[in-house]
Amino acid sequence: MSFRGIEQTNLRNVSNEDISDKLSEININDTSEKYNEQAVSNLHSELPPLYLNSKPDSVISNDSYLPWNDYFMSLCYLTAARSKDPNTKVGACIVDKENRIVSLGYNGMPRGIKDEQLPWNKEGTYKYQTKYPYVCHAEMNAILNERLISVHDCCIYVSKFPCCECAKLIIQSGIKRVIYSELKPDPLEEQVPTNTMFSLAGIICRKFVPSIHHLSLDVRDGLGKVSITK
Numbered sequence: 001m002s003f004r005g006i007e008q009t010n011l012r013n014v015s016n017e018d019i020s021d022k023l024s025e026i027n028i029n030d031t032s033e034k035y036n037e038q039a040v041s042n043l044h045s046e047l048p049p050l051y052l053n054s055k056p057d058s059v060i061s062n063d064s065y066l067p068w069n070d071y072f073m074s075l076c077y078l079t080a081a082r083s084k085d086p087n088t089k090v091g092a093c094i095v096d097k098e099n100r101i102v103s104l105g106y107n108g109m110p111r112g113i114k115d116e117q118l119p120w121n122k123e124g125t126y127k128y129q130t131k132y133p134y135v136c137h138a139e140m141n142a143i144l145n146e147r148l149i150s151v152h153d154c155c156i157y158v159s160k161f162p163c164c165e166c167a168k169l170i171i172q173s174g175i176k177r178v179i180y181s182e183l184k185p186d187p188l189e190e191q192v193p194t195n196t197m198f199s200l201a202g203i204i205c206r207k208f209v210p211s212i213h214h215l216s217l218d219v220r221d222g223l224g225k226v227s228i229t230k
């Protein structure tokens with residue numbers, strides 16, 4: 001973990017022990033400016049150098065971390081696991097320009113309605129006997145779930161290609177970028193209207209390209225161990 005704007009390499013060469021040793025030499029009861037200036041100066045001069053090498057912006061080779069795109073799409077997959085839909089589980093994650101998560105959503109029945117009160121069937125004699133008129137899609141829930149931060153100018157990650165109804169919601173909400181993982185099976189029904197509207201409205205829509213192959217989460221024994229294979 002590094003602080004915003006500070007490369008991790010810059011912080012590596014100073015151990016916690018070094019800092020606590022030196023801090024213990026500072027008399028916290030002496031608040032005089034001169035004493036504190038001297039103490040801080042001593043702390044800096046006696047510790048090992050701050051930079052590990054002469055290139056603080058050197059690239060860290062580390063296979064154990066999750067890149068942003070993979071992180072957000074993984075959150076979509078994880079959020080989709082909350083869905084009660086037995087056939088199709090979809091997750092969405094809205095992210096602002098600074099990669100802060102604004103909202104998450106998954107497909108489900110409208111708020112206040114129990115999952116067993118409406119049908120989850122894909123087929124029925126009449127359409128009202130299927131799930132389709134009732135289910136709120138993941139994109140809709142993510143857009144409407146936002147609390148304090150507007151989704152305007154944000155990017156939405158979604159585990160399936162947005163349907164035309166969600167495409168309209170995305171455009172109207174002010175979201176500017178869409179990254180989807182899986183295309184719907186029927187391109188004419190879903191892909192063409194969505195792509196047409198996105199194109200005309202200036203929404204950038206891209207397919208997710210993973211940079212990891214496998215991500216697993218083992219929660220046994222309360223360890224919460226994540227394994228990543230690149």
Ligand SMILES: [Zn+2]
Nearest residue numbers: 137162163166
């Ligand atoms: Zn939809």
